[in-house]
Amino acid sequence: MTTSTAAKYGTARRTVTMHVNGRDVTREVSTRTTLADFLRDELDLVSVHLGCEHGECGCCNVLFDGHSVRSCLMLAVQGDGHAVETVESLSVDPTELHPIQESFAEEQGLQCGFCTPAMVLRTKEIIETGHEMTDAEVRHEISGILCRCTGYQNIVNAVQSAGAKLRGEAAADGAAGGRS
């Protein structure tokens, strides 16, 4: 290691500032900490579930700058300056669930619940594409997340129900000239 490289990079810890669920957080982290561990251990965002920890199960899915990613396959330092959304951003109040969460409850789209936060976030991303999806399309779109209960039909129903609700809301907003 040359002196200049060591001076620039030779520390095992680094300060990162990340925009998480709508607010900026600054923490000092070990450079080898994964984003998933950072969200769970430093920020207590325990909806980020770690199943396989090598990118297979998808239960650690978060929205990174608006896109679904596997947070176990990223380092926390890579989040510096970026926006991260976990399911905690949708509703903190159990009596006021987000329409997607409501649909998962109504359609029994959560069984053991382990994959549910990832499924809910992926649903948010899918619905934002704006078009109605067939069963087969929904199955394809959620195929990156494994439900260990294999209760997929209820999840598919929940995704479609949530999509219908949110598209209805958007249409109503449009008819009323948009919500102020």
Added chain:
Amino acid sequence: MKPPPFMYCDPESVDEAVALKSEYGNDSLVLAGGQSLLPMLTMRLARPEALIDINKIGDLQKIERRADILEVGAGVRQYELEDHPLVGELVPLLPEATGHIGHIENRHRGTVGGSLAHADSAAELPCTAVALEATVVVQGPSGTRTIMAQDFFQGWMTTALEPEEVLVAIRYPVTPWTAGHGFVEVARRVGDLALAGAAAVVNLDEDGRFTSVSVGVLGISDTTVRASAVESALIGEAPTEENIARVAEEIVPSVTSGDDLHATRAYRRHLASVVVSRAITAAVARAHERSNGK
């Protein structure tokens, strides 16, 4: 699980990344999308002294047309390859093949250069690079050099990259608009690594006979295989179902993978000719559509 300790470096220029690579050589690894490297780190299969994260290098994230070449930066995310209008228009095989890489969550992070440098023989992008006769651009301490994709992939997860070099871009020849392309793979489950797959690009003359055929095959050997025997046997032939199926058998001797957890050698040999045949058939259908659309 967590990765072993490393010195985390996040250079903002290619020159600096190359300088780090020159300093650390084989004791360093480049982190691009991390979809293969992070599991290798967390399982402690890789223990680099320095990890060189190239995600902050803006120069690696460009998609540009230069005359008859589409140049794609090594840091371009795979989902961009699927969605970018220029890519779909100029090299339509790419978005089609890219849609088969893992799941969308992987493609949101995974990069073009990362997949090429990782050189998994079952991966889609090395296979399309070979079929499209693409050129890989690498930069080292003495400047840049270009390597034909066919020569870049040398064996199982082995490439022509030297320890002090960084993969910076890939240059795809623009596909003639009259050409047809096809990509087919067979996997146990959507998103899994394919048991076998093939990418094909064909051109037909006015009588409808093959004037050029280019086929890359994945999953059947230590590295992507160019189906040269299939290609040469089809030139000048009419693209009938019988011709294609018969000539596709020429791929069988190139299947060197043995039995594994997912497929026997015999099944892979069968599958190889099936995917080659299907990819060529799909490419012919597209070429016909295009000539009829004139």
